[in-house]
Amino acid sequence: MxxxxxxxxxxxxxxxxxxxxxxxxxxxxxxxxxxxxxxxxxxxxxxxxxxxxxxxxxxxxxxxxxxxxxxxxxxxxxxxxxxxxxxxxxxxxxxxxxxxFGKCKLQVQAPVANASATSAQDLVGKRIVTSFINLTRKRFAELEGVSEDKMKTQVRFVSGSVEAACGLGLADGIVDLVESGDTMRAAGLHAIDTILDTExxxxxxxxxxFPEMAQIIRQRVEGVMTARRFVLCQYNIAREGLERACAITPGRQAPTVTSLEQPGWVGVSVMVEKKQLADKMDQLKLAGATDILVLQIANARA
CATH class of the missing domain: 3.40.190.10 (Periplasmic binding protein-like II)
Known part of the structure; x- marks a missing residue:
């Protein structure tokens, strides 16, 4: 049904x-x-x-x-x-x-105490416990260079507390999601291979x-993600320095430039990635920009 x-x-x-x-x-x-x-x-x-x-x-x-x-x-x-x-x-x-969001890594992990296991290749033919059976079998079949039905590595499924398997003697290694790594380290494990970066x-x-409604949802989500990545940067600069300033802050498409009441000066409004903001502001100041302001973006549309 x-x-x-x-x-x-x-x-x-x-x-x-x-x-x-x-x-x-x-x-x-x-x-x-x-x-x-x-x-x-x-x-x-x-x-x-x-x-x-x-x-x-x-x-x-x-x-x-x-x-x-x-x-x-x-x-x-x-x-x-x-x-x-x-x-x-x-x-x-x-x-x-x-x-x-939800970013983490699907990793092959082995006990820190097992000094001989420094890569996933070292666990070929051994016992692996995971809740990601298909991805794990695919990875170890690649390492063995055989099809999954001929691989020697033993992959067993568990639905939870995967990190405890090695300590309990059930496995020589595990495959599990790692976000901060705290749980892995507490269990005496370390990552020796990354199968997938996920989010x-x-x-x-x-x-x-309902393709039209799906497109509406996609546009709205894109707007929220853009707002998370960018801020709106506004500044004033003499017109002769405008080309240099625009090279520093080209924006997603192009800066918005308006003439000021003061002759020879313009105001610029442009989107800047948050992670680049501090460096961009330093460069703008050296280029002669003044009154540099940064505004948070609540939402956006491309």
Whole structure:
């Protein structure tokens, strides 16, 4: 039975899946708020109707979202890139954009006490425990140079507390997600290989029913992401220094330049990446700019 047949009154709404808990949940709620999606989720309900758009939010385990989107039960969803690759659905979903949160690494880890294990190659033929069976088997089959059905490495599935497997004598190494690395270090492990750099991704079904609404969501998310990356920088400069200043701050497309009441001077308004801001301000000052101001951007559209 498809998911839509069990949900009342959603046939005219785009189904938007978000993780119901876990490391992506809070980020997703913040994103929904920032893109103007208004809803009221009742306690213990996994479906919420959006009041200001023809959308129904469906709260699902992050591990299931890629599969539902791939099969067409869900139109659009947010999940991790690691989950898409592990569920082997990348050919059946369209990736709209990477969202920049939930970043971590899927890594091969070995006990620090095992001085002989300094790379994933050193664990070939050994026991590996993970909740990412498909990605792990693929990686070790590549290291062995054989097909997965002929590999010697023993890959076993566990659903939680993967980091405890080596200490309990169940494995010689593990494959798990690493964010800060604190849990890994506390368990006496260290990373010896990175299989995948992952983050949250906005995906859709390739044959979805509501492409116009999906495009609206994509534009709104892009606006929020642009606002997170950029600030609006404003400054005054003598017209003869304008070319140099614009070379320092070219903006996303081009700076906005306006004439000032003071003859020979102009005002410039331009978007600057936050990570480059301090350096750009130093360069502008050396170029003769004055009254340099920085304003936060709440939202944007390209």
């Amino acid at each position: 498809s998911l839509t047949t069990s949900l009342p009154d959603v046939s005219d709404r785009m189904l938007f899946a978000v993780p119901k808990k876990g490391r992506l949940y809070d980020h997703c709620l913040g994103l929904l708020n920032n893109i103007g999606i208004e809803f009221n989720r009742k306690p213990r309900h996994d479906i919420a109707l959006v009041s200001n758009l023809p959308i129904a939010l469906v709260f699902l385990p992050a591990a299931d979202i890629a599969t539902y989107v791939a099969k067409g039960n869900i139109d659009i969803g947010i999940t991790g890139l690691d989950i898409i690759r592990e569920s082997q659905t990348e050919d059946d979903v369209a990736e709209l954009m990477r969202l920049g 949250s991704v906005l995906i859709t079904n390739k044959h979805m029913q």
